[in-house]
Amino acid sequence: MEALIVGALVIVAFAAILTPVLRGGTRGDTDAASDATVEEEVLRYREAVRAGTVCKRCGQANPTAARFCYECGRPLAAVDNEEFEGTETA
Numbered sequence: 371m372e373a374l375i376v377g378a379l380v381i382v383a384f385a386a387i388l389t390p391v392l393r394g395g396t397r398g399d400t401d402a403a404s405d406a407t408v409e410e411e412v413l414r415y416r417e418a419v420r421a422g423t424v425c426k427r428c429g430q431a432n433p434t435a436a437r438f439c440y441e442c443g444r445p446l447a448a449v450d451n452e453e454f455e456g457t458e459t460a
């Protein structure tokens with residue numbers, strides 16, 4: 371009787387694993403939309419990192435011209451661009 375229960379559990383586990391594979395994967399239209407949203411958010415954070423407008427308190431990516439954090443209101447540190455002048459990357 372125990373072997374029958376274990377066998378049934380094994381069959382159910384294999385079915386749960388193989389069903390998405392046999393249906394052609396798990397990606398759908400909603401995944402493509404969420405991928406685009408994630409890419410937009412990544413680009414927003416990249417711009418904020420380059421501009422130095424990521425809040426050190428809450429991590430919010432603020433627009434490049436922001437002087438205060440839009441999320442928590444903390445003043446953002448001014449980036450000194452002079453220290454980066456003359457340093458070029460290859």
